[in-house]
Amino acid sequence: MADLHITDFYRDAAKALNQIYSSFPRLMTVFVEDISGPDSPDEFGLHSPRHQACFSTLLWLASEGYIRYQDTIRQEAIDQVTLTHKGFTLLSSQLSCRSALGEKVTHINTQLDGTEQPSALEGDFSPAIDLLRAALRARASSAIDTVMHILFNR
Helix, strand or coil, X not given: CCCHHHHHHHHHHHHHHHHHHHHCCCXXXXXXXXXXXXXXXXCCCCCCHHHHHHHHHHHHHHHCCCEECCEEECXXXXXXXXXXXXXXXXXXXXXXXXXXXXXXXXXXXXXXHCCCCCCCCCCCEXXXXXXXXXXXXHCCHHHHHHHHHHHHCX
């Protein structure tokens, strides 16, 4: 059983990367609430642990070289963000569903649609972003975890 904070980390990273990829190469502002949901700071102005974890995920993506940004807007957003070369090539790379991912793609497709039939994602090659978007659309935590694990291990 996966730790809940790791599942949240994978989902936040997936949503952020998808959002940034969708506007690439334009610079954009990524708001934490757009990724993790609404947050109400407490009486001292501190954000919830969930909000702070999402913000930390964005900073981690930058420190590991997947994205770059110019500044933070308090703990509410990162400003002037775009994918790095590493992030862009990771998400736009063609993954060989048969050789590179093997049975993991069938496992992901089973999680997404409940069958073991080949899906539109299965074929000779699929862009990594397509697998990521399909997992996000399906809202299947285990599929998101699997796709992100594959991407971070490339």
